[in-house]
Amino acid sequence: MISETDKTEYIRDELIRIWDSMIADPQAALTDSQKMEQLSREAGFEKGINDSRFYQSWCLIFLSRLKEAVEILNDLAVNFKDQPLSEDNIKILNALGVAYNDLGDNSNAFFYYSRSLQLSREAGLLERELSVLNNMGGYYLSNENYEKALNHFLELLDKAKSSEQSKELLSVVLSNTGQCYFKLGNLDKAEKFFQESRNLAREIHSGINESEILFDLGKLCDKKGLHKEAQSYFEQSLELCRQIDNKRLECEIYLYRGEMLHDLSQFEKALELSKEIDSKQFYMEACKKLSSHYEKTGDFKEAFRYLDDGYNIEKELNSIAAEKKFHNLEMEYEIERNRKNAEFFKTQNIELKESLNWMTLLNNITKETFASLDTNSILTKVFENINLLMEVTHFHVVFHNKKEKTLQIVKAFENGNEIEPFSFTDAPGGSFAGWSIHNRQELLISDIENEYSRYIEKRAVYGKGPLARSSLTVPIFFRNDEVGAIAILSRHKNAYKNEHIHFLKSLASFLSIAIDNSRNFEKVKELNRIILQEKDELEAANKKIMELATHDNLTGLINRRVLYELLEASMEQTRRRGEVLAVLFIDLDDFKPINDTYGHNIGDKVLQKVALKLKNAVRTTDSVARIGGDEFLILLNPVKSKSEARKVSEKILKLMTDDIDIEDYKIHVGMSIGISTYPEENTTAEQLIINADSAMYRIKKGNKNGIGFFEKT
Incomplete structure (x- = not known):
């Protein structure tokens, strides 16, 4: 039987092994750290439990399961809140910064980085300080402050080399420096740093670092116009991503390649992966790319669908609720800082009761200000509260x-x-x-x-x-x-004295956030209004496009294509039900002289009047189409027999006996009607129309203004 001491030593050794193997295989490390958590709980080994969960959070970050990572880290932060400052606290805050940065939450990322850096320096932990500084440099880089990020990394590079830090950190710093040069347009220097970083990553078998560097090298080659080399680097990076299950980077590569190759399938892969890893940022980007693609190809329905999906995610990412969560965290931090400063106030001959009054007042102000999104109301509340104590x-x-x-x-x-x-x-x-x-x-x-x-x-x-x-x-x-x-x-x-300065500086910090909240809320409202307006305009445009694609612009009747589709569907239905349908091919007699005599404007109005008469002559179940010029098609579905089709045709001819009044003119219009029926003419939809046309042409060659059925010759 293993003693508790031996079991504890075993857990410690295993956790060291897990940490060393985490970058190369985060999925396996996650499974092993979960086992160590269970074993630590059985042994009552508190540090083993916390370390196991902390390692799980990093594995989840590497695997892009960021929400799960944040949940574990927040639990750990709560556990350590009332304990003395230690390196564990600092590591947790730094990891939270990384997770929020990958989630695209810059506000929370910078807050946790800053707090971790401050505590690292207070504790004199150089390795922790360098690690946080690297992450903060990444924050500047992701926020496009490239000059500041470059200076940051170059200074950090000297410190990392002189302090003989781990090759893993050095590889990351080299890669980040290369990214800065790349963003600033110095491609040769960027490539030098990327290659040096890749060599280190290979040496320590860091699949995550190497896969990201390969992606960077691919983008660099694409920038240089070396597209074949770029594709090679992308494929190598994707292969590594699949081996180590780095879906976040895989998603990013698909987005980039889709843009580079104008390849719809790449965007679709990115969209599916973003759902799998629950990355709203990548999902939003994929939706935007897909919307843009479909807009260019004329598929406005799909373009709008993806635009709408992307907008909803973007709105969620910028929601007021997310901002308030950050503000509340900062409020807690400020209150906690003021509590720790109570000893300082004592040394300055300020009673503890007075300092607690300041903290209570600050707490009241922040609660009341964040309860409102109206700037005027916020500032009035601030003034009312300040007056209570000074x-x-x-x-x-x-x-x-x-x-x-x-x-x-x-x-x-x-x-x-x-x-x-x-x-x-x-x-x-x-x-x-x-x-x-x-x-x-x-x-x-x-x-x-x-x-x-x-x-x-x-x-x-x-x-x-x-x-x-x-x-x-x-x-x-x-x-x-x-x-x-x-x-x-x-x-x-x-x-006013020093304590008033401390108070007002804390208040200014909260006030800036509250005011920005208010401004963002107004911006979001305006953005919502614009998006809804654009949505309405797009829907109207889509409706118009659909109308133009299916209807004749002059008469409003359906066009030949739509009638053809209706005919095909009706033939299938007629065959199943044992019914009869008829196709009427109508051509106006001597229409050209009308145009020549009265002009095309009058001619168009005649066609509109004829179209109206034809629609009024048939049932709602029948279909009338203009197929071009002065030609019309009518689908009678169903009819009892050929004689019923003739009766409808005679009704149409009778309606046309009266002259058509157009402005000051009375214009007579005759027409020739050819009829084909189904299933008597057991043929295709196209042939039915041809047969009706043939029957009409026979009438046209005779006396015109008459009716004729198709006859087989």
Whole structure:
């Protein structure tokens, strides 16, 4: 019987083996780590359970099963939340960043990367720091900030080489550096880094790294016009993807090759794979590619179907609910950070009770602001809450319009009364807000009268009350882009201190997200309106196209093709039921002189009147078609006998005895009618029409304006 100690050692050894084999065969590593989790639970080995689940999350990331990975990592993050900081916490946060980045959720990805990097540096863990820095470089790369990403990777490359990090990390950094050069158009340098990365990947048997590098080399050859070489690299990459079950990259290759080769089947493969790996990003891209393809080929029905599917996924990816989830996570982080800062506040002679009041206030503000998508309501709530804990005689929220180089006060209060919004220059010397935004830092002024000239040229005066004597201004950033500022002012000197700076900076962080939420909501509403309008227009266009394809444009009658299809279907039905059908071929007598005498405009109107008379002469179950010029076809289905077909034809001739009134003219129109019947004439639909035409022609050669049945010669 194995002792608990031996069992624990066995689990540790197995987990080391699993980690080393994970990249080469993530599916096998996933199965093995699940077994280790079960064994750890039986042994009551807590670290074994957590490590096994962590390894499972990485395997799932490599296998593109990202939602499952995020679910496991979130569970682990909750387990470690109340424990002392350790390398495990940092690894979990970094893995969450990778998973969200692959899901296309840039906001969550950057949040977890930043948090992981901060903790790595605080703990002095260089290897963790380098790993996170590589992932953050990938974040910049995926967001098309190529220059920043390149500088990031080149600096990281030097650190990785000097610190003798693992060849696996070095291979990834080399590949990422190559991608930066590729995006910046330096193909020769890109190829050099790709090949060096591939050699390392082969050396360590990293199938995932090598498959991605082969894809990069394929895209590089395609860019150079070396299409045969590109295809070879793509095939090698696909083969590796299938071996290691890397469906995410396989899907990406199909999308790229579909665009390169204009091959519909590649897009269809990508669509199926995206469903299999539950990647909404790839599904959306495949739908867009398919829609574009079908639009070019004129298949508007399919084009619209895929456009609609793609739009629904895109809307889901950008949903307000997803944004709120991110904001709530950031809110929790800020509150947690403030709690940890309680000791700092103590050392600054600030009572713990007061610091908790700040945290509670911040929590209340974030809850109330995220409960609304209306910017005006959000800013009013912020002002009302701030006033509960500090003196604020003036409150301003400023938006930065970079295009017009102005600052707009979108919300302002003075002594509790709201002031009308207004704009002014964004010059750094024009206002405290302008200085704070341009210098990207907070500005605390304890005595405005004596200090303002250090920052601005002329003191601005707002409102009608007493002048403010101290102020605090904090810039508002959203994803590192300065979008505005928040300012509080007091009628007293020295009203604000460091704790107010910390509070206002945290508030600015939340405020930027809430405001962006509101703006995005408005954009989504407008996008929905545009999409629905385009959908209606496309449906109308499709309806018009279908109408043109099946009907005669002049008379509105069906065309020859549609009648032919109806005839074929009716013949089959007639044969089964033992009934009779008749085809009437009608040609107007002496129609050309009408055109010559009265003009084609009058002639067209005559044809329209004739078409109406023909439709009124038959039943709703019968079909009338214009097949060209002055020729018409009528399908009588069913008729009791040939004599009934003659009676209908005589009725039509009788209707035509009266002159047709067109404008000031009275025009007489005669017609010759040829009839064929089925199944008496046991033949094809085409031959039935020919037979009726032949019968009509015989009448035409005689006295015209009459009726004749087809007769076999």
